[in-house]
Amino acid sequence: MGFVADKQPYVVPTIHARVGETLYVHGSVASRMLKNLSRGIEVCLTVTLLDGLVLARSAFHHSMNYRSVLVLGRAALVTDEDQKRAALTALVNRVLPGRAAEVRGPNRKELNATSVLSLPITEVSAKIRRGPPVDAEADYALPCWAGVLPLALMALPAQPDPRLPTDTPVPQAVTAWSRGAGRMLGKG
Amino acid sequence: MGFVADKQPYVVPTIHARVGETLYVHGSVASRMLKNLSRGIEVCLTVTLLDGLVLARSAFHHSMNYRSVLVLGRAALVTDEDQKRAALTALVNRVLPGRAAEVRGPNRKELNATSVLSLPITEVSAKIRRGPPVDAEADYALPCWAGVLPLALMALPAQPDPRLPTDTPVPQAVTAWSRGAGRMLGKG
Incomplete structure (x- = not known):
């Protein structure tokens, strides 16, 4: 903000x-x-x-x-x-x-x-x-690699508070988070 | 900015x-x-x-x-x-x-x-x-799960430009990116 x-x-x-x-x-x-x-x-x-990071054939067209x-x-x-x-x-x-x-x-x-x-x-x-x-159209002839290096925000397994009693029930949303760990969040 | x-x-x-x-x-x-x-x-x-997302036992102490x-x-x-x-x-x-x-x-x-x-x-x-x-100290007695849901920005395998000739050499940094795909970036 x-x-x-x-x-x-x-x-x-x-x-x-x-x-x-x-x-x-x-x-x-x-x-x-x-x-x-x-x-x-x-x-x-x-x-x-x-x-992602966008790698163009010219410096000028690099982007995200x-x-x-x-x-x-x-x-x-x-x-x-x-x-x-x-x-x-x-x-x-x-x-x-x-x-x-x-x-x-x-x-x-x-x-x-x-x-x-x-x-x-x-x-x-x-x-x-x-x-x-x-x-630029002329640059497509350059012998330069071009493409996208994708990035994604990933969920990782939940980390219980060290002070949490081990018999504390794990809420469904937290279980789902850990089960989905490694999945990409917010993909468009 | x-x-x-x-x-x-x-x-x-x-x-x-x-x-x-x-x-x-x-x-x-x-x-x-x-x-x-x-x-x-x-x-x-x-x-x-x-x-990560910080799940406390009270609404007040939720954080990132x-x-x-x-x-x-x-x-x-x-x-x-x-x-x-x-x-x-x-x-x-x-x-x-x-x-x-x-x-x-x-x-x-x-x-x-x-x-x-x-x-x-x-x-x-x-x-x-x-x-x-x-x-709050008194809240540690609550039977409520608490902990952290970690998040990380991940590299995913490089996507070559569809217009790239297939025999274009792949630069070392791009190979390294794809080899490290799935690794976390910028971890502190």
Whole structure:
């Protein structure tokens, strides 16, 4: 998520969740900027998946295969408690589907300590590059290897917390994660 | 890379390369903003590697394992031709080591069509989270599974360009990539 403070842009990694036509993020760094900004703050939430390195026959046409989406708008602090709880539930379920129902929910102190920002999905820009390199026509005659080096985000087997009693039941979603370890996530 | 235009932050995915204490990026979107800004533009270049999903016993302590670095500063258009050529060489070699020597270098037209931004590495902030969840002490008694679901960026076998003659020699770096397919990249 990108935001501006004193004309300096900042980009911080964050978890996001979508509920209907609204995105939610933890306030984290941005929440400090928001303290006195009841009107909200202009942000840019960008999500990018890197799918591969594109090796062309010319330096100029080297590229990446990727899928990226950029959401622009004004993020506001969520003050309504029901909306805040729903957003936090969505954020935990974004980490792992169904997870929010399996864990202790936020207590009063935690709720107060957590800032949540909402961002309406109104202005969006998506950019995708896929497929082989595109070279200048004359360059296809060059004796140079060209192609794509694919990349994928992979699930690896779940690592239980060292402090977890060994007889703790493993939830279905975690079993499924480990069973699918080595599979590619988020392939387009 | 994050930058600001008319008070709106933008975050765009981009390749970067490092030469000494300077980072280089393609101008891409930012270069349009730079046209009339000889002084440069404030940017934030953030690189994040996602290492896993952290499942705690409470909703509040859910998190991600990641390594992130954020470089703040003023990016400037590279106008010196030697510096620009060196930056483009570094960018291609960042895609694959040694690649720049194997492909056709930029011609005059391509050089003019490419904007390169330089960003001195002066103000940097790194943030890392690793290891198991950290729960409130009382929560360790909960009968709830907790741990980490690891993620890793994986190399997959190289895909030759469909227009590549089948007798084209495969460079060593590409052979090494395919031989290492399935290995994790960038593990800390």
